Amino acid sequence: MKIAIMTDSNSGITAQEAQQLGVTLLPMPIQIDGQMYLEGIDLFPPEFYARLAQGADVSTSQPSPADTLELWDKLLEEYDQLVYIPMSSGLSGTAATAASLACDDPYEGRVFVADNKRISAPQRQSVLDALALRERGKSGAEIKQRLEAASLHSQIYIMVDTLHYLKKGGRITPTAALLGSALNLKPILQLQAGKLDAYKKVRGTKAAKAELVHALEAKLPCLEGEGKLIVQTAYSGSDELGAEWNEFVQQAFPQFQVYSTVLPMSIACHTGPGALGVACVRELPID
Structure with a gap:
């Protein structure tokens, strides 16, 4: 077959x-200022982030x-x-x-x-x-x-660098965004049971990176299953940012070979550039 x-x-x-x-x-499909594009066909990260920086109206659809x-x-x-x-x-x-x-x-x-x-x-x-x-x-x-x-045998944590896009998408109020920016708060989100929810707010990027690693360390023993554990990183924005983040996580988890990928645009349009993610997943045992 x-x-x-x-x-x-x-x-x-x-x-x-x-x-x-x-x-x-x-x-x-990604819609930018009313025009539809297809991810990886006629829309790629450099143009996507350039349009975000220009204040374009960006949304996703099925x-x-x-x-x-x-x-x-x-x-x-x-x-x-x-x-x-x-x-x-x-x-x-x-x-x-x-x-x-x-x-x-x-x-x-x-x-x-x-x-x-x-x-x-x-x-x-x-x-x-x-x-x-x-x-x-x-x-x-x-x-x-x-x-x-095996749907629950994985976990993602994502740090949002700027509150602008969460505010623009209506996920936080303008007042909360203003206060969060003044306090240099970095929201950390988690993908749990297939849904993206708030996890914690941390002051400053350095502390947020440490919290992402700490959250993953705490989660690793909780993932059920028999397959090999895999640690992954994700990022939005420049490849240099992604490489630095992957190296940071690799140093925190030397027992794993850490794999890096770009956050999909469907998430990046809500987080904006500078978002950092860390994930763990169990490889399915093949019998």
Whole structure:
């Protein structure tokens, strides 16, 4: 049985990496000043952050059902089954829309939407797990079940460098943003059970970095599962910032090989540039 693996650009997987892995990538739509772009197709980080700095009105939306089905139809001409791994249903309606589409003919029993509550680097790991499961001969239904059963075996913490974008998106009040900026507060968010929530507020970037590492250290022993633990970093903005952050985390966790990725634009449009993230995830044991 030939099984295709598909994900979206929220995984941090680039078009080039998707081609190398043999994975199909659905680009996420980003709207800037009323014009729609596709992440990694006609919109890339340098232009995205330049437009943010210019004060552009930036928002995200779901991929259209037509674009999703077009990819499915193309893949099902060559493959018997398809496993689609979208971003967490707690952050977008993308997974729910796809699951609904998969219930109709001719997709029922051939397309399996695995909602395992992840985004960014942990979502990327889900794709790698799916590829490994496929190599061991697992069916689309089995891969979906294994991924969803491990949905809580990951954790993300993100520090927001500026409150401007949280205020602009209506996630905090202008008064709270003004006070937070005056006190140099750096909010730390967590992705828990597939949803992004407040975790803690820390004064200053140095303290926030230390808190991110401390939070991850405390979480590592709590992650259930038998697979290898993987530590990952993510960032928004310059690659230099990302490299410095990855080195900082690598020094804090010398027992791991720390993997770095760019935060997806769907999160970065709410955090702005300068956001730093750290994540841990368990690799699925392959039996």
